[in-house]
Amino acid sequence: MSSVRTPLGRVRGLGSAKEGVQHWWAQRLTALALVPLSLWFIYAMVKLTGADRDVVAAWFAHPLNAVLSIVLIATAFHHAQLGLQVVIEDYVHHEGRKLASIIGVKFLAVLLAAGAIFGVLKLAFGVHG
């Protein structure tokens, strides 16, 4: 197989996304972190199956659970947002719609992650109401 890079692309070294391997690397790094995090998360969710709200709140009040939950939420949303961006880039060919969808996904990911982290903190610090 001949090289898939154009001579100019090889010189610039950044590829069509104009950002080099940054996106690829962030996707892999978050994937690696999510392997233990999601196993821990599944274990925790299985243990909390059918638990009432007080039990769930007490679980989040444990520092380790609160910290790992926040890291999980941030990492999962970052990973999801990077993955959805690639899907959009592959299938949405209209430049304007593509850009709008990517921006929409990224904004929504930040909003939802912030909401979930706020919820964890509220449960952790026991501010009920």
Add this chain to the structure above:
Amino acid sequence: MTAHNRPLSPHLQVYRPQWSSVLSIVHRLTGIALSLGLILLVWWIAAAASGAPRFATVQYFIGSFLGRLVLFGWTWALFYHLANGIRHLAWDVGWGFALKDAERSAWLVVAASVVLTFVAWFAGYAAMGGS
């Protein structure tokens, strides 16, 4: 003629499905499904944070037939994406690229995702004490 010898993406309509291509497509589909599933997680946490009545609503939905179906599908999608993700990370460091190895790991990913889903659900029902 730089563009001449470049490899092309498979044309799905005329492309014979293989383990590698099917698992790759399912990896992407489960990724999309898991992203949507994150909304459910946010809803669950937000409801727990806002108080007992809202949390009861979420628990009622999760306990319903539709809720359990969605959650079961989400569990499988998570285990599949996790297992196949590890397979992808192994490829990234150069392991298991031979056709035979890639096909064997494909079987392993599918089997692991199904087995782990049932293990998690049995454990979940055990945690609830049946029902």
